[in-house]
Amino acid sequence: MAEMATRTRTTKTATKKATKGDRSQTVERALEVLAAFDDAHPELGIRELARMLQMDRTVVYRIVATLEARKFLEQNPATRRYRIGQAAFMTGQYYVRSNPIFNAAVPRLQTVATTHNVNAFLATLHEDSVLYMSSIQLREPITFLLSAGSRGRLHTTSLGKVLLAGLEDAQVEKTLRRIRMVPLTPRSQVSVKGLMSEVRQVRRQGYATSRDTMVMGLASVGAPIRDASGAVVAAISLSLPSDEGDEAFMRKLTRTVIQCAQEISLAVGATIDGCVDAA
Known part of the structure; x- marks a missing residue:
C-alpha cells in the first residue's frame, strides 16, 4: 500500500493573518x-470558574451573566451552578450540519455499518483528543456512550493512531509527552517509543488497527480522510467484538474502511493521488 505521507497545508488569503494583538481579550475570556x-465539569459555579481560569471573580460574573442572557449558559435552579445552554448547543449543531466531512461520511458509514454489522465512528483531532463527530452503533454487547462532541483518547484507539499519523513526527512526540497515557487495559500501549513506532507503521500501511487496547473484547480498524491538500483532516473506524474479528474478516474490514475513507476524501475535494491505494 502507498505510504500515508504527512502533508502540511498552506492557505493563501487576501488579508494578513491575525496576530494576538488583533484579538479581543473580552471575547477570548468569554470563550475560555x-x-x-x-465531561468532567458539566456544571460550574462562579468561584470554581474564577479559580480554574485564574480570573477575577467579578470579571467571571459579568461574562457568565452575559452568556446566560444570550442563552449560551443556563443556571441549574437546584444547584445555582451553570451549565451549557441552548444557544451553545444549537451553534454546535450548525457545525455538524454545515461540515462537508460529516455530510459526506455519515451516509457511507451507515451503509457500511449495516452491511457488515459493525459499529462505525467518525472523528477529528481536537487539541490532544479524539473528537467524535458521529457514532453509529449497531452492535451489542460492546456499545459506548459516545455522541457528537464526545472526546476519546489518542493512544488507545485506531482513530487516535490514524489522526496522530497525519502529524509530523515532532508533533506526534510532543503530543504524546504532553498527554496522560493511562493504560485502559493490559494491552494499552503507554510508551512514547512504542506509540511512535505504531504511528510510523500506520503511515506506511495507510490504516490503523487496535485490539483490546481500549476495552477488552473490542477490535477496530481505522483509516484517514484527506482534504484537497492531501492533509489528514479526520478519520473513520469500524469496530466489532474481538472474538468475531478473525484474520480473514479483519482483512476484509480493512479494505472496506480504506475504500470508504477514500470515497469520503474524494467527496470533500481530495485527489486520487492524495488518497491511500486500497488495492
Whole structure:
C-alpha cells in the first residue's frame, strides 16, 4: 500500500493573518469560560470558574451573566451552578450540519455499518483528543456512550493512531509527552517509543488497527480522510467484538474502511493521488 505521507497545508488569503494583538481579550475570556465546561465539569459555579481560569471573580460574573442572557449558559435552579445552554448547543449543531466531512461520511458509514454489522465512528483531532463527530452503533454487547462532541483518547484507539499519523513526527512526540497515557487495559500501549513506532507503521500501511487496547473484547480498524491538500483532516473506524474479528474478516474490514475513507476524501475535494491505494 502507498505510504500515508504527512502533508502540511498552506492557505493563501487576501488579508494578513491575525496576530494576538488583533484579538479581543473580552471575547477570548468569554470563550475560555465556555471551554471550561466538559465531561468532567458539566456544571460550574462562579468561584470554581474564577479559580480554574485564574480570573477575577467579578470579571467571571459579568461574562457568565452575559452568556446566560444570550442563552449560551443556563443556571441549574437546584444547584445555582451553570451549565451549557441552548444557544451553545444549537451553534454546535450548525457545525455538524454545515461540515462537508460529516455530510459526506455519515451516509457511507451507515451503509457500511449495516452491511457488515459493525459499529462505525467518525472523528477529528481536537487539541490532544479524539473528537467524535458521529457514532453509529449497531452492535451489542460492546456499545459506548459516545455522541457528537464526545472526546476519546489518542493512544488507545485506531482513530487516535490514524489522526496522530497525519502529524509530523515532532508533533506526534510532543503530543504524546504532553498527554496522560493511562493504560485502559493490559494491552494499552503507554510508551512514547512504542506509540511512535505504531504511528510510523500506520503511515506506511495507510490504516490503523487496535485490539483490546481500549476495552477488552473490542477490535477496530481505522483509516484517514484527506482534504484537497492531501492533509489528514479526520478519520473513520469500524469496530466489532474481538472474538468475531478473525484474520480473514479483519482483512476484509480493512479494505472496506480504506475504500470508504477514500470515497469520503474524494467527496470533500481530495485527489486520487492524495488518497491511500486500497488495492
